Amino acid sequence: MPRHSFIQMAKLTDLKGRIDYVTNPDRQENLYATYNTADIQFWKMLAKENQEDFKRSGTKGNCIEAREFIVALPENFIDYDKNRPFKTIVDFFKREYGVECFAGLHHNKSMSNYHIHMIFAERKLLPEIMEKIATRNMFFNEAGKHVRTKKEILDEDGEIRAGCTIIPKGEAYERHLFAPKIEYFKDKEFLNEAKYKLTKLINQYVKEEDKKLAVFDKSGPYLPTKKIGKNNPKERQIKADNEVRKQWNHTVDEALLTGLIETEIVVMKRVQISEKVKESIQTYGDFSYLFKSIVEAAINFLKEIISKFLVPPKPVFHGDMEKFNRMEEQRQGFMCLVKQIKTINGLEIQPMKARYELLNPVFKAKERKELAKKLNVAVMHKNNLELQLSSMIESAGYQSIGGFMEDYNRFSEEVSRYKEEVGDWVRGCRVIEIKNRYVKEQNDEGINNPKEKYRNAR
Template sequence: MPRHSFVQIQKITNVKGRIDYISSHARQENLYAVYDTAPLKFWNMLAKESQREFLKSGTEGKCIEARELIIALPESYVNFEPDWVLKTFTDSFKETHGVECVAALHHNKKKTNYHIHLIFSERTMLEEPDIKIASRNMFYDEHGKHVRTKKELLDEQGNMRSGCTIIAKGEVYEKRLFSNKISHFKSDVFLENEKKRYTDLINLYIKNPLEQLKVFDKSGVYLPMKKIGKNNPKAADIIADNQARKEWNQAVDVALVEGVPEADIKEIKKVEISKKVGQSIAVNGRNPGLFLQIIMRAKVILMNLLSKQKLPPQPKITVDITEFRKMQGIKQDLDKQVRIIRHIEEKELPDLLQQSGNLKGIFKSKERKEVERQIEIAQNRVSDLKSYLAKAVTRYGYKNIQSFIKVYGQCEKEVQQYQKELEEWKENNGLKQPKPESIRDKLRRYEQEAKEKNLAVLYLPTQKKEKHRNER
């Protein structure tokens, strides 16, 4: 499968602390560059006003002061100047959305993940501050909430409670430096657009087409793999989750090679995975164990469809098309591997499992261990063969099994159409050569003619029979 781009978004509840974390050499082992489009004072004012607006709204939870994109870069980007990379990607965001940003370029501890942290403001600074003057005394309780009368600020003894404030008539009671939040940044459409935009930007500087990234197609036949972050407490669940996704994707590769239409695979994915996962979350919440069960059931349904699939006989290509002959070789190799996979899964493994089940008791432990070793070898062979399917096409320049099958199917259709048109052309122009008669067909024809000749003699008059014998 091709490498997919990774662009993630997260909420920032402490923008000053987050900026300090991503830009500090003391807190980051592999920090290569820091770049901002606004001074630190801007972010201090943004945090202060965001907290004030949040308090004023009375909303529960935590105030979102800013948002952050995490953009994974291909390792080939280490060859570029870090400052140039960071400035290019950050300025691209500001030019597109018109908001201020601060970004840092990192490697993880093991230097296997080259990435950008890009923090951006959801608000724009107003050209002129919006200042509001109190037309009468304004009263605010200890939570910053506006109340109508001074009496609401007093305790039982008639004294003003700590934290309450009064703004006198004629004084400034509100000063806004920023606009309201841009709601577009909260939408799923925004993130999808950024994934596409940044993928295009990344690919712009990758010369080798095979190394270019691709945005994962959620509506396609495959399932995406999940990223395991640093110190993730759910790492074990994600690893098991990714294994199930990998097995589904491998089953899809086998199905595509065997000729199962993409539309059928997508329908199984939609009905048996997407819908059922949604229903499960609605009823049981996010439960990794239930997700694995759903994936395994969908895989069984896909394999059942595969066993019922009847492929039309493959035509023999007689046209001398070098590239297509090479593709035929790849396809035949894939078919061979799939036949081996199916033989192991449907014949060898069931036989071995049955043998293992029959070997009970302590006196047969040695034989049972040997059978179990053979089972493990067979399972590893299946796993290796399934992994080989994708590698078999990527080394010839195809991104994955899906793209190869598409190209192969189109080429095969064109060759068949060419053969048909060539035959019609030869027939219409009298150039079609008769099929040469085999020796066996000639012998049969001679034998049949002799039988017919002898049969005809039986019905001749007596005089003609004698004449016929004399002629012989």
């Protein structure tokens, strides 16, 4: 079983306090380095604008001022130059998602958890301040909510109530330094994508192939171990649970090496562990010792399956699957750009050209001028996309899409052959399984038959 990466995301409601926690030597047992891709004023303005927008929205709960990733690093990274992997990871994230970051490199007190706290903004700084100007006097109540008339903010004596404000006509009533929050950061897909990308980046610094990290797949056959926080009262119980989880994971490794199909083990995990734990909690409540006994029973069940259902070795792919996957991603990127270019040309440029030629230069001069502007914008957009496509093809090491597709098709044929071999192997495994079950049923019937019992006794 490969070692899994630990990358956790959290929402930050007190950005100033969290930055102090990450960078203050008095609050960290072992603080090695800090790195800020912006400046401290940026984070103050970000927190302030987020709070103002949150107040205007009237949403209940706490304002999310930023987000944070906790990224565990392999322990041998402590021997590396502290700034190299650390800054590379932070710069990569900023380059990949286009947002500012503030990070600290730490070790816990027991020197067993080498990790990065990486705070990142959900909003980008606008190129220039965006202001909303009042077209008439505007009135705001104590909660900062806009009301229609001045009467709504006056007290019984006709005076403006404390906390209420008036924005005169012509003045700015709302000012924005930042673009809206990037909604993608709230999506589970973002977290999964970031985990894979950061894990891949960390693995570039891992020299031994067998020590490279992998992202944990909750839908896979393995059980995750739980992290034990500071002063956790359930530390002893969590350690015991982690041990039985590791035993299950080792048994899964044994089953996979024997030749059992991963999807079959996933089904066993669901039936023998997940469903039984759920039933146990519904019946008896959350008793941790019951979890341990359920997993131990599942381990014994899986070991019995291993001993009875042996299958031939799984086919091995001798090509470069990582390169093929990379080319598949590149191909999708190329095709996406090609589709956009065709769409712009077919739905925007060509219709506008046709319309432009039909307009009378004398009587429709103004409309022709406006249409020419739109046409120029569409052409520039198309040209930019074509330049982007050309740059991507060049970055991939090719001069044209045709050359790229020749290599891709060759790799694709190799992968298809491998998948066919795996399909044949899977079908063979199923035949062996059915045969073994049939033999088992026949043996059971023989034991239950009095004549067979007598024959076996003799």
